[in-house]
Amino acid sequence: MTAIDALKLNPYLAALSGEDLNTIAAALHVFERGDGHVFIREGERDDTIYLVIEGEVAVRRDQRTLERLPAGTFFGLIALVDDAPRAADCVADGAATVATLSRADYDRLVNASGHIALAFQQTLGAQLASDFRNVSAQIHDLLNAPEGKPDEIPIEDCDVVVIGGGPLGLIYATWVKRFRPESRVIVIERRDHPGHKVGESTLATTVRAFRAMGLTYPVMRRLFGNKAGLRWFHTSHESDTLNQQIDVVDIEETYQVERRVLESALQYLATTREGVELITGVKVLIKESDLDGDCKLILCETDDKQKFTLRSRVVCDASGPASVIPRHVGLYRKQIEAHRTFNYNSYFAYFRVKKDVPVDFWSYPATRHICFPEGWLWMISLISWRDTPDENMDQIIKTLIDHPEGVDETYPTREQLKAKFGGITEPIVSIGFTIRDDRDVAHLRIEERFNYWVNQYPAIRWVMEHFELIEAPYEGKQRSYSAFMQMAHDVERAAGDGWCAIGDSAMFINPFFSLGMNYGAGTAYIAARDTAEGLDKGDVSRAAFERYERYVREIYDQYTNEIDMYYRAFNHEDSYERAIALKLFFAISDVLPRDEYNESDPYIWNPLDPVWRSITNRVADIQRSGEINGTPPAEVARQIRAIADPFIEEIAQRPEVQALEVERYLHFYDNAGHHTEANHDKLRGAYEAIRCENCKLWYDDSIPACPNCGVENPRYEQPM
Amino acid sequence: MAQITAKAFAVRFPSLAASLQPDELEALISLLKLQNLDASEALIAEGTQADSLFFLWDGELNIVMDTPEGERQVALITENEMFGEISLMSPGLATATVRTDSGCTALHLDRASLEVFWQQYPHAASVFLNVLCRQVARRIRTANETLNQLRSESREQQLPAALVKAHSQLFEERPS
Numbered sequence A: 001m002t003a004i005d006a007l008k009l010n011p012y013l014a015a016l017s018g019e020d021l022n023t024i025a026a027a028l029h030v031f032e033r034g035d036g037h038v039f040i041r042e043g044e045r046d047d048t049i050y051l052v053i054e055g056e057v058a059v060r061r062d063q064r065t066l067e068r069l070p071a072g073t074f075f076g077l078i079a080l081v082d083d084a085p086r087a088a089d090c091v092a093d094g095a096a097t098v099a100t101l102s103r104a105d106y107d108r109l110v111n112a113s114g115h116i117a118l119a120f121q122q123t124l125g126a127q128l129a130s131d132f133r134n135v136s137a138q139i140h141d142l143l144n145a146p147e148g149k150p151d152e153i154p155i156e157d158c159d160v161v162v163i164g165g166g167p168l169g170l171i172y173a174t175w176v177k178r179f180r181p182e183s184r185v186i187v188i189e190r191r192d193h194p195g196h197k198v199g200e201s202t203l204a205t206t207v208r209a210f211r212a213m214g215l216t217y218p219v220m221r222r223l224f225g226n227k228a229g230l231r232w233f234h235t236s237h238e239s240d241t242l243n244q245q246i247d248v249v250d251i252e253e254t255y256q257v258e259r260r261v262l263e264s265a266l267q268y269l270a271t272t273r274e275g276v277e278l279i280t281g282v283k284v285l286i287k288e289s290d291l292d293g294d295c296k297l298i299l300c301e302t303d304d305k306q307k308f309t310l311r312s313r314v315v316c317d318a319s320g321p322a323s324v325i326p327r328h329v330g331l332y333r334k335q336i337e338a339h340r341t342f343n344y345n346s347y348f349a350y351f352r353v354k355k356d357v358p359v360d361f362w363s364y365p366a367t368r369h370i371c372f373p374e375g376w377l378w379m380i381s382l383i384s385w386r387d388t389p390d391e392n393m394d395q396i397i398k399t400l401i402d403h404p405e406g407v408d409e410t411y412p413t414r415e416q417l418k419a420k421f422g423g424i425t426e427p428i429v430s431i432g433f434t435i436r437d438d439r440d441v442a443h444l445r446i447e448e449r450f451n452y453w454v455n456q457y458p459a460i461r462w463v464m465e466h467f468e469l470i471e472a473p474y475e476g477k478q479r480s481y482s483a484f485m486q487m488a489h490d491v492e493r494a495a496g497d498g499w500c501a502i503g504d505s506a507m508f509i510n511p512f513f514s515l516g517m518n519y520g521a522g523t524a525y526i527a528a529r530d531t532a533e534g535l536d537k538g539d540v541s542r543a544a545f546e547r548y549e550r551y552v553r554e555i556y557d558q559y560t561n562e563i564d565m566y567y568r569a570f571n572h573e574d575s576y577e578r579a580i581a582l583k584l585f586f587a588i589s590d591v592l593p594r595d596e597y598n599e600s601d602p603y604i605w606n607p608l609d610p611v612w613r614s615i616t617n618r619v620a621d622i623q624r625s626g627e628i629n630g631t632p633p634a635e636v637a638r639q640i641r642a643i644a645d646p647f648i649e650e651i652a653q654r655p656e657v658q659a660l661e662v663e664r665y666l667h668f669y670d671n672a673g674h675h676t677e678a679n680h681d682k683l684r685g686a687y688e689a690i691r692c693e694n695c696k697l698w699y700d701d702s703i704p705a706c707p708n709c710g711v712e713n714p715r716y717e718q719p720m
Numbered sequence B: 001m002a003q004i005t006a007k008a009f010a011v012r013f014p015s016l017a018a019s020l021q022p023d024e025l026e027a028l029i030s031l032l033k034l035q036n037l038d039a040s041e042a043l044i045a046e047g048t049q050a051d052s053l054f055f056l057w058d059g060e061l062n063i064v065m066d067t068p069e070g071e072r073q074v075a076l077i078t079e080n081e082m083f084g085e086i087s088l089m090s091p092g093l094a095t096a097t098v099r100t101d102s103g104c105t106a107l108h109l110d111r112a113s114l115e116v117f118w119q120q121y122p123h124a125a126s127v128f129l130n131v132l133c134r135q136v137a138r139r140i141r142t143a144n145e146t147l148n149q150l151r152s153e154s155r156e157q158q159l160p161a162a163l164v165k166a167h168s169q170l171f172e173e174r175p176s
Helices: A003-008 A018-027 A077-082 A103-112 A114-143 A167-179 A204-212 A217-223 A259-273 A324-328 A390-402 A414-421 A446-456 A458-464 A512-537 A542-569 A573-591 A610-629 A633-653 A655-660 B006-012 B014-019 B022-031 B085-089 B111-120 B122-158 B161-167
Strands: A029-033 A038-040 A049-061 A064-069 A089-101 A155-157 A160-163 A185-189 A225-234 A243-257 A277-280 A282-284 A296-302 A307-312 A314-317 A344-353 A367-372 A375-384 A426-436 A467-469 A482-484 A499-501 A689-691 A698-700 B033-037 B042-044 B052-059 B061-067 B070-077 B097-099 B104-110
Touching (some): A064 A089, A064 A114, A077 A114, A077 B122, A103 A114, A114 B061, A114 B070, A114 B085, A114 B122, A160 A296, A167 A185, A167 A204, A167 A314, A167 A512, A204 A217, A204 A512, A217 A259, A217 A390, A217 A698, A225 A698, A243 A259, A243 A375, A243 A573, A259 A277, A296 A314, A314 A324, A314 A512, A344 A446, A367 A458, A499 A512, A512 A542, A542 A610, A573 A610, A610 A633, A633 A655, B006 B022, B022 B111, B022 B122, B052 B085, B052 B111, B104 B111, B111 B122
Parallel strands (some): A160 A185, A185 A277
Antiparallel strands (some): A029 A089, A049 A064, A225 A243, A344 A467, B033 B104, B052 B104, B061 B070, B061 B097
């Protein structure tokens, strides 16, 4: 179709002479553009008018196509008439040929000839009037839409959608708001209310992240059980005792955390203090969502099957192992071959203490690990609120968080809160195995596997005699034993154009050293920073997440190797001891208290240090070869000692490590880095837990009274 | 209405009057017919054929649309405004009902008379079209706003309870 053909589709113009039409056509500038080309953008100031010559042009506002303009239609007329900004987007719908007529040319045409002017005015008038009819018809339809039967899925706009209202999703959401307060951040969560997941053993960096979210020490002391460090033991087929004890204790106040309580508290803080919006009981229909455009359209469905769409610039996947986006776009993988390692299975249950295990300081509230050649056993003492109904729990959390900030003794005790709001707590112990999958007893069911490992090692069997199983401990769960099989996974990419995956959605390495929460908080922090900066710059493409992408890649690769090193070191009690000592001496100066979570926390323990990477690679390689070649574990342990000893001794001599007096924290080591007999009379560390004489629970020694029952701390000294 | 003078017309419709020659204006005024409306009377009924141009001389008119719950006002025409131009420029049924609440006076010019007038006075036609196009542009913008308003209203009605809750603080709404 020519420009003249298109002009002649308008009756008033068709009545003009061929000469007049040629005059008009000569003033037109004709060009073709591909699908999606934006001819006119809403809000822009420009008064060029357009004529569709071939193809179709869609008029869009609010991502909604209002109408499609066929050949012969003029558009962009309103701005010509009233000089105001453009009223809608006009976009090529498929390839389209259009002609433009500038304001100056239009004026020249109508001034030059009276009848051209009239024909044009009548054409524009008719077109405008018809445009008005169109809008009017839409108003009419909207007013007459049947009630309760929406013809379209409602759309809600925001800057960032977070899939998953677990701790890391909330931490990410909060940090985005802190870095860029004007952002609208909506978190969607599958569950109506936080429920049971695995308990967490937290380390200092994670507690700092919680504190950054607004969880204060007095609040955490009442919600969670105290944790004061880590202890390791080794056992093997050759031994019926717990050997080579390693402690790293007395460093900083941390907690054993029950997930429902943690999530509820973080949800409350994020929504009431930070302006994060949270929608619960909603699932994401990822297959029907659109992640391709500049705006992400996330289709959500409520429990009662109502749908709505969230439209945002950025989507953060914090869905945990569900890894919603990476799986959807085919980037999720359990590919460990590249790292020449194995995957891991964990299975666990909850127990009551029948009687204390007669091992020195056994009850000290540290996470205990018993390592053996196929894996290790964890023992985490929790304060469980599992019998407290959600509503009562929420009241307790709300009361604590809303309590005016002050010193610990101004807060109600846990017992007072329980009495007032109907709370029930019980000290329980989470006990679980993590086993290399190349050495697991795959033919057995979960419970059988658990008991298999208990019975494999006399020392473990003996320890387990002091505990009794709690049958089906958590509401809604029929089984006593839970499992996570083949846990390690990562993603080919952790971010794309307008999206990122954080926490377990991006990677899970291993429960050893609580990596999931430690570096999960790191992923939340760095991804939130990239998100906020990207939104500010107007670029949230994959390139905007480059720093984040590198972070995930480097942390995953290093720790996959490092974790491989520990597990293989469990083959022998000497290599076990040296491998963990390597970590403790290397990391200890980075473990001690810092006040606030800051940009160094995502890199806690300095795992990307080149010397450290090289040492861990070498040790892992030696062990790998040893396993392949059937080298006796004692011999492999000697080779490891040859690498580890000088490294540990060198670190122990560093002034910053000397200044720490590591003996205060590592009770089974001297300041030179040698494993020694226990000396619990060493100088007090930076932190100490005390056991309440009344309720027998552990708490921070520096506060005047037990946060659980309020009985005075006999060792407390009033600050001068 | 014998007493309509060019002067009175120019006071009420200045942009049109100022652009017309005195003879064009006189000719136009001679074609206008007065129409008085009683309270709640409709000047134009939605869905009927309408092809006249009106000049509201006195009073107010509501533009209303039919809905299942009865009529709903979508716009207002105030004194000294022209209307009816949509049907004039894009023949078709009236898009809305135009009704007065408390009575009004309008001047009325039917299409046939207008077309004759335009043929006699081409310059006046151009002036008219200019004014009318601007007016339609204004109407489109107002209608767009109305449409947006209605969309957001209907969206709120349609929003799932979960999303509505998210706007307030969900935690606060849990039963205690």
